[in-house]
Amino acid sequence: MITSLRIGGLASGIDTDSIMKDLMRAHKIPLQKLQQERQILEWKQEFYREINTSLRTFRDTAFNMRLQGTFMTKSAASSNEGAVTAKANNSAHPGSYTVKVHNLATGVxxxxxxxxxxxxxxxxxxxxxxxxxxxxxxxxxxxxxxxxxxxxxxxxxxxxxxxxxxxxxxxxxxxxxxxxxxxxxxxxxxxxxxxxxxxxxxxxxxxxxxxxxxxxxxxxxxxxxxxxxxxxxxxxxGTDAKFDFGDVIGIESSSNTVTVNGITLELKAGDGATSTITVASDTEAVFNTIVDFVNQYNALMETISNKLYEKRYPDYPPLTDEKREQLTDDQIEKWTEKARSGLLRYDSILSDIYNRLRTTISSVVSGVSGGYMEGGKLVKTDNLAKIGINTTADYMSAKLEINEDQLRKAIEKDPQGIIDLFTKGAGEGDVSDNELGIARRLYDNVNYGINRLMEKAGNASDFKLVDESVIGGEISDIDDRIETTEKRLQQLEDRYWRQFTAMERAIQQLNSQSMWLMQQFGMGGY
Structure with missing residues (x-):
């Protein structure tokens, strides 16, 4: 609120506005530092939340990898797809089954x-x-x-x-x-x-x-x-379908799509059309699932690593409005890019999450069953390295690389060992950490990381009116300090203006007196 009339140099001829800007420029430096500090906190919060989104996505993958059914995928092949096609569910038992279709289900x-x-x-x-x-x-x-x-x-x-x-x-x-x-x-x-x-x-x-x-x-x-x-x-x-499944004669169905013993059959032709359905473990599907899991793990670790080791440019603070006016759009973009860089460099929370995941992925799972013979020796699939998944030569990257031949061999020769390696501990009551499967440990560690980042930076989709995270509290504190500083600066600027206005009035009064005296001396000369 302006408390007095501002007169800018009418009597003195002084460029009061420029002087005021110069005077206030120095006083505004603390305010600008607060605004820059707030901007940095907002950027950090944004980066934390982006990483948390990546963690949530990977958590869904880790959850699926905890489930034994993920590794029990079956395939089904029909010897006569013109008569019957088949799809095996996880509960289907490997083997061969004869299906004879007497007639299809029909409508009218x-x-x-x-x-x-x-x-x-x-x-x-x-x-x-x-x-x-x-x-x-x-x-x-x-x-x-x-x-x-x-x-x-x-x-x-x-x-x-x-x-x-x-x-x-x-x-x-x-x-x-x-x-x-x-x-x-x-x-x-x-x-x-x-x-x-x-x-x-x-x-x-x-x-x-x-x-x-x-x-x-x-x-x-x-x-x-x-x-x-x-x-x-x-x-x-209409009519119901009628077919034989193995030695089970005369099964009827109101649909031409029917599930028997974990196998979904699509009946295509009647009149005694016959097909042999062969069910087997789908090793290729399990292989693709594990490869996708590794790729997603690598992507997550790269996302965290990029922030942990990103270069910091301390000479590039967030731009002030005054500085922004002096730069072109291209210069602003490049400056901001450097100002945002490295804000989470060597961050303790990210380092903790990163190290936990890296340690878990290379750990040994105790009590894994099975194994397979190779070169006269028993290969126990109790860690990822045993199935062809190893860390890269650059250990610090925490990335994994896959020996596809070795992975396929392990899946084919020791399917139960693969299941244990990832899912052990499911339904087994209380077990020690070293007995938990890799996916189960990763799921717990990812949850830990999500919770820590939530405490630090909150959640963008949270509809709470008040951000209760650590950074949210810091931003709120800075907002209070900014408000206090702005009020103080307004009061200071008003005081300067009152002083300049008083000076202008004094000069105006002096000028008036001088003119009166000059008029008086002039009149006395006649």
Whole structure:
């Protein structure tokens, strides 16, 4: 708030504004340092949160690697995919299974048995029902009741159409909108009408009742107006699939997709079509899962390492508004890049997380079962190096590299050892840390890191009004200090202005007195 009128050099001729700026420039240095300190804290908070996002992403991967099912992937191959295709779930048992399909599950499909009258008149307009299906004496209205099956229950609806205004396309739309589990369509090119059930199985049906004018159905085995092979009051029903699985004869299913003994079968052909389904452990899928895990681990460690060892440029503090005005956009960008660099160099929290992960990834898991013979010796898959995953020559990078041949060999020869190496401790009650699988330890360490970074920098997606993290508290403290400093500077600037204004008034008064005296001396000369 300005407490007095500011007069800038009117009487003295002094450039008061420039003098004020120079005077305040020195006083504003503490404020600028506070603003720069705040900017650095904001940048640090941003970097911490970015790393926390990377940790959260890797935590999801580590969680999946803790699960035994991740390493129990099975593959299924069919000897006759024209008859049956198969997909094995993790619970499927390796082996060969014979599948014989007697018949497929079907729905109901009814179409016009002959071409209907054209849908357009000579002028190209769409005909009404009366125009399309009756030459003369068309009834004013037609109605029928249609019954289908959907959502586990029978559903019916009665439809009534005005033959002078409604068209076959409205018949299609009304049936489809009724949600009966029955779909209608009309092919204008073929001039044929179609009705079908949405699903397959013996419960699926199309039943027409109260069709007085035989629009959809007939009661004497004759044609309906739409030439559909449907009898009034007689259900047209679908069929269930029927197949044999090994020595289990006559399995029935309302769907052509069915899961038996952990194998999902897609039945493709009936009439006794036969196929042999072979289930085996999918070593390639396990291999790809482990490779993806290693790649994500390397990416995470690189993200942390880049911040830990990023070069710091202490001569490039955050730009002040005054400094920013003196630089081009390109210069501002380059300066800011250096000002942001190295803010987490040798950071203690990141170093702790980094070392924990690096130690865990190279640790030995006690009590791993299995193993495999190679060169007359038992190879125990109790750490990653034993399965071909080693640290690079640059140990400080903490990155891993994979010997693909060795990894594939371990997966094929010792699948249980691979499972133990990553998941040991699952469902085993209290076990010591050295008995926990690699993925289980990593998951715990990543959680530890996430919590530490949350305490330090908070979470960008947290909707709390107050940031309760350490950096959030530091920023809040600086904001209070900035507010106090700005008030003090405003008071100081107001005091300077009052002093300059008082000086200007004094000079103005002196000038006035001098002019009066000069006038008096001048008058005395006459």
């Amino acid at each position: 499909f009814k179409g016009s048995q002959g071409e209907l009258a054209g849908i357009r008149d000579e002028e190209g307009n769409i005909k009404t029902l009366a125009q399309q299906f009756w030459d003369d004496d068309a009834p004013e209205k037609i109605s029928f009741t249609l019954t289908g099956f959907k959502g586990g229950k029978e559903k019916s609806e009665t439809f009534t159409f005005n033959t002078e205004t409604n068209t076959i396309f409205e018949v299609v739309a009304w049936i489809n909108n009724a949600d009966l589990g029955i779909k209608a369509s009309y092919d204008a090119d073929l001039n044929r009408f179609f009705l079908s059930t949405e699903s397959v199985g013996a419960e699926q049906k199309i039943l027409v009742k109260n069709d007085e004018y035989n629009f959809l159905s007939s009661n004497d085995n004759g044609d309906s107006l739409l030439k559909l092979d449907l009898l009034t009051d007689a259900e047209a029903k």
